Amino acid sequence: MGIFQRFFGGRKKASDGSHAVPTQGGAAPTMNSQRAEFFDAMATEWDTTTKLNQAQEQQLADLIDRLNIPEDAVVVDAGCGTGVLYKYLAPRIGSKGRVFGIDVSPKMISLAEAKFAHDQRFSWHTGAVEELLEEIAPEGIDRIICYSSFPHFSDQKLFLQVAARALRPEGKLAIIHLGSSDEINGMHSDMGDSPVAQDTLPSIRDLTTMAQDISLAVQTSQEQPGVYFFLGASLRPS
Numbered sequence: 001m002g003i004f005q006r007f008f009g010g011r012k013k014a015s016d017g018s019h020a021v022p023t024q025g026g027a028a029p030t031m032n033s034q035r036a037e038f039f040d041a042m043a044t045e046w047d048t049t050t051k052l053n054q055a056q057e058q059q060l061a062d063l064i065d066r067l068n069i070p071e072d073a074v075v076v077d078a079g080c081g082t083g084v085l086y087k088y089l090a091p092r093i094g095s096k097g098r099v100f101g102i103d104v105s106p107k108m109i110s111l112a113e114a115k116f117a118h119d120q121r122f123s124w125h126t127g128a129v130e131e132l133l134e135e136i137a138p139e140g141i142d143r144i145i146c147y148s149s150f151p152h153f154s155d156q157k158l159f160l161q162v163a164a165r166a167l168r169p170e171g172k173l174a175i176i177h178l179g180s181s182d183e184i185n186g187m188h189s190d191m192g193d194s195p196v197a198q199d200t201l202p203s204i205r206d207l208t209t210m211a212q213d214i215s216l217a218v219q220t221s222q223e224q225p226g227v228y229f230f231l232g233a234s235l236r237p238s
């Protein structure tokens with residue numbers, strides 16, 4: 001049983017097959033605020049319910065290794081949740097590296113802050129990544145990592161455009177899942193009446209086309225059952 005089913009009991013689509021999203025009186029909330037509310041509700045138990053087994057931890061460590069994070073890098077963990085990437089990034093960024101964790105869910109961010117306040121190299125920010133990315137590190141970013149978060153960004157093309165602008169020359173954007181797009185999309189669509197039910201991870205081929213359209217050079221695109229790994233490089237001249 002996946003994380004969303006554990007929390008919400010695997011609610012299915014309505015009988016007419018629609019993906020109606022319930023609103024709570026008054027004006028319909030924006031998609032980002034609906035997602036923030038959805039992930040807020042999961043935050044307290046997030047670490048327990050999404051805990052990786054040893055093989056998955058090793059798989060994720062190997063994928064992060066493939067980012068070749070430079071010493072003293074500026075890194076953004078886009079859609080950081082409770083900071084699950086902390087243990088993979090902390091040993092790889094050198095003493096002067098910095099990681100900006102960004103998430104729309106205030107509860108996810110406050111849990112990350114509580115766990116990792118001792119490490120001054122990391123800072124945690126509530127907000128939409130497509131809005132914060134450029135202002136958070138105006139000097140430019142070496143690595144932007146979307147781990148299990150890209151499908152939830154409400155405007156993926158806009159995010160890719162902002163990311164391409166925010167990267168330094170030599171900078172890279174990584175989109176990582178421990179599952180193929182079919183696997184991830186199947187899990188979301190099983191949540192027929194939740195704000196994430198229609199959140200979609202494009203096939204790696206479609207993502208490659210999207211990235212090329214906004215001038216990111218595709219370095220790696222790999223997709224198979226159990227793994228999705230995209231690495232795009234800035235085309236900015238150094």
Ligand SMILES: C[S@@+](CC[C@H](N)C(=O)[O-])C[C@H]1O[C@@H](n2cnc3c(N)ncnc32)[C@H](O)[C@@H]1O
Pocket residue numbers: 032035036039050078079080081082083084102103104105108127128129130147148149152153154
């Ligand atoms: C499936 S969770 C993954 C969290 C974390 N990366 C992990 O693997 O544990 C997706 C996260 O993306 C966040 N998110 C969704 N849309 C976002 C946006 N536009 N900007 C920043 N974070 C967003 C959600 O609040 C949620 O915490």
